[in-house]
Amino acid sequence: MNQLLKRSEVPAEHRWNLDDLYPSREAWDREYQDVLSKLHDIKSFEGKLSEPAAIKQCFELEDAISLQMERLYVYANMKHHEDMADSAYMALSDKSKKLSVEVGEAMSFISPEILSLSDEQLQKLVADPELAFYKRTLEEMIRQKQHVLSKAEEALLAQVGNLSQAPSTIFGMLNNADLKFPKVKNEQGEEVELTHGRYIQFLESLNREVRKEAFQAMYATYAKQKNTIAATLAANVTKNMFYAKTRKYPSALEMSLYGDNIDKSVYTNLIDTIHEALPLMHRYMELRRKLLKVDQLHMYDLFAPLVDEYKLEISYDEAKSMVKESLKPLGEAYLDVLQDGFDNRWIDVYENEGKRNGAYSWGAYGTHPYVLLNHKDNLNSMFTLTHEMGHALHSYLSDTNQPYRYAQYTIFLAEVASTLNEALLMEYMLNKSTDPKEKMYLLTYYMDQFRTTVFRQTMFAEFEKIIHEKAEQGESLTPQLLSEVYYGLNKLYYGEEMAVDQDIEMEWARIPHFYNSFYVYKYATGFSAATSFAKQILEEGEPAVERYLGFLKSGGNDYSINILKKAGVDMSSPEPIKQAMSVFKELLDEMEALTK
Structure with a gap:
């Protein structure tokens, strides 16, 4: 199959169901407006963060806004990843990134204002029973204190947020949308377009000439840029x-x-x-x-098969059942969540035209995680499936056992x-x-x-x-x-x-x-x-x-x-x-x- 399917041609069961995040674009827009209105509310705390009651209310609102922002951002960017050439979702992704910067700006006063208090006042806040839930947050703020700037400087840095994303955004567009790779010969001698997704397959070819040609074509393309x-x-x-x-x-x-x-x-x-x-x-x-x-x-x-004529073909369904079998040592409760992910469209399975390459697990608190794959029927893809579901279950178990503020594990x-x-x-x-x-x-x-x-x-x-x-x-x-x-x-x-x-x-x-x-x-x-x-x-x-x-x-x-x-x-x-x-x-x- 040398021609990639268009997004609209991919069967529903092989596409993730983002309706679990937002049932419609209108629902996304409503939440977007809601975040904008809450940004006015959070500003009203400025200059008042010395008393436990005000700090508590401010933190609660900060969590509410952050969670909504996370949902908006994740949805917009996952829609964009379905087809990177779709201009409507490219625009939505941009809109979410800009809002994210605005949110950062609006909330940038919180840390510096609390940290402008004396060490004695800060220690009192850490010990205050009203702020018991936020003890870890406050301790972490104190640890970061020497690296937090004045209110005006923090606001300025938050505005630089858009600029700071530029190198990554430019590279992403160049790498995923603009770079065009030449055609190379496959094992049958047919000319096939080299893509990110196919590159490793060429390197896994038994034919050394196929490997060499793909390797040289890949790096010659990058060398031009x-x-x-x-x-x-x-x-x-x-x-x-x-x-x-x-x-x-x-x-x-x-x-x-x-x-x-x-x-x-x-x-x-x-x-x-x-x-x-x-x-x-x-x-x-x-x-x-x-x-x-x-x-x-x-x-x-380096990727050439070392075993002659041994090719392990594993369909997506076989991959799912072997993954499940292999994870039995982790117990029934773990396996139940895994099955839920398989059955309820957490996963976007196959490559399609314009789809973001690679694989990842992502999502927002309060909704199950999602997994993006570009599945091929081979061993590597089965390992990618278990790898990404490992991330997904880590997120699921953290989210269901921790409050929003403490659910996010570090990279x-x-x-x-x-x-x-x-x-x-x-x-x-x-x-x-x-x-x-x-x-x-x-x-x-x-x-x-x-x-x-x-x-x-x-x-x-x-x-x-x-x-x-x-x-x-x-x-x-x-x-x-x-x-x-x-x-x-x-x-x-x-x-x-x-x-x-x-x-x-x-x-x-x-x-x-x-x-x-x-x-x-x-x-x-x-x-x-x-x-x-x-x-x-x-x-x-x-x-x-x-x-x-x-x-x-x-x-x-x-x-x-x-x-x-x-x-x-x-x-x-x-x-x-x-x-x-x-x-x-x-x-x-x-x-x-x-x-x-």
Whole structure:
């Protein structure tokens, strides 16, 4: 099927049902107007936030507005993602973004006004029984105090909100709507248009020429836009530096970690521990080269199947039932919610013309979460399904067990639940497998999860750290510099034996996560925490499951590191990363044994 369906041609059961958020556009408009009117109400608290009663009422209204804003924003942007070329929803998405900035402006007085009180008054508020529910909020405000500016400065920063979204918005439009990739030959020798969705499929081809052509076409397309994309990425780094300097943080990295109350050592620990484990990665590359029977391994060989003629075709329905089966260790209550998601159109399943690429789980408090997929009938898509449903159930359990203010978990925690689901699915499939070919195929898949989620994301994290440091030292982030740094890291991570093709130096240009800075390291820490949880659940059973479900229900009711610690995983030490690396080594040993 070389022609993508139009959105209107996709059967209803394969589309998410956004009516659960708003039954109609009119309902969205009404809520939009309601938020506008509440913005006048919130302003009336300005100058009155020194008494517990006023603070309590103000916080209650702030929650009401934030929740409505979240719903408006999520709906508008999810509608936009159904078909990025649909101008009506492009406009709605813009409208929601602008309102979000207005809301930020209207409420920007709250923190600075409360924080202008003396330390003694602040401590009194924290101890006041009338504000008991907001104790954590107030304590967190006090922690942030040194980085909060005066009322006028905060209002000004809130207005800069629209500008600060520009690099990400420009990159998104360029990457999803304007970049046109050439046609490349598939395995049958037919000319097929290269798309984001098809790229990995080409790289998974058994035919090396198909892989090479797709790889070169992809990066040649980005290379043509390198000046524009470098300027966009540099603008994003400049934005981060602006906020860090304005808010008096030592660096952009420390600013990004401060929100989660995470020490810089967690970030550097990750990079250092992975550097120590690079010989394992190089060993895996050498094994890959042997299995592919090539003189030298190239970058376009990284996704090539290592098992001849073994293709696991898994339909969407089969994927759902295997996911459910593999998650049985998490208990009945978890499985019931999962089934609810499958049955009641939480999921947007297949690629269609103009649809946003990739996959995510998103939603708004008070309504169930949603999942966007671009499903293909393969193993990777089944893992994407369990991954995104892991996020969705984490949100569902947090939302149903925490009040709105404390339900939102941090991004630091976000990748744990999704990756744990993947670990359980892999464990289930490896245990069930009796065919050595299938086992090899699964082991390769799992090894590649480690490669892409732990090693590659750590490499991305190191790239971000380096380019921010260079910019902070006054260097210009030219396309040449970005490519040089990126190419050097690929050589370090993949090893001397590997032919690190020059084309890969442009890969930085296609990574959307670089516009959500210092985010990717959380994939690697999350994967390590999940590997640790999975080990505990499979070895201990019930007590570990209880701790884990407790973690899922915690939302953001404490700092991320503490929430994980309570559930049995200490991310402030390199231990969980070392544990993940020991699992990687076991898998590598098993693979090497199978090939002897």
